[in-house]
Amino acid sequence: MDGIIAIAQEGVVGGTGTENQFPLFSEVTESLLVPYVKFLTFGIDIAAGLIIGLSAIIALISFLKILIKPIEEQTQSKETIRLNLTRGIMLALDFEIGSDILKTILIPSFREVTILAVIVGIRIVLSWSLSKEIERHSTVIKEES
Numbered sequence: 001m002d003g004i005i006a007i008a009q010e011g012v013v014g015g016t017g018t019e020n021q022f023p024l025f026s027e028v029t030e031s032l033l034v035p036y037v038k039f040l041t042f043g044i045d046i047a048a049g050l051i052i053g054l055s056a057i058i059a060l061i062s063f064l065k066i067l068i069k070p071i072e073e074q075t076q077s078k079e080t081i082r083l084n085l086t087r088g089i090m091l092a093l094d095f096e097i098g099s100d101i102l103k104t105i106l107i108p109s110f111r112e113v114t115i116l117a118v119i120v121g122i123r124i125v126l127s128w129s130l131s132k133e134i135e136r137h138s139t140v141i142k143e144e145s
Contacts, residue, residue: 030106037106041099048095055088083137090130093123 059081066077097120104116 034106037102041102044095044099044102048092048099051088051092051095055085055092058088059085079137079140083134086130086134086137090127090134093127093130097123 062081062084063078066074066081069077100116100119104112
């Protein structure tokens with residue numbers, strides 16, 4: 001017990017920055033959280049992959065079904081297929097952003113936060129672009145109906 005108190009006092013008194021003030025607390029917290037966060041981010045990554053895979057398979061099956069339709073009907077159906085595929089990709093991107101944020105919790109260094117910011121920025125631009133595409137296709141489909 002005295003050893004734990006001495007280590008804790010040494011961390012508080014001898015620490016040079018906030019990261020060293022509570023070494024036992026951060027080590028215990030890290031050792032408890034790391035396996036759960038890794039497991040959670042792995043599950044989120046799998047879910048995102050499944051969403052993209054299922055969206056692509058559904059789009060392919062839908063595309064193969066419309067090949068027997070007349071050309072005029074194919075155009076509208078193709079737009080609907082693209083719209084549904086885009087929605088699936090956007091959902092997967094949102095999952096991946098959440099996963100990256102959780103992964104950064106494990107290694108909160110300046111470098112990792114900078115990498116996360118760049119990744120999130122790219123994904124936000126992609127999501128915005130895809131949402132504009134969905135919006136455009138939705139108005140085209142409503143006008144044709």
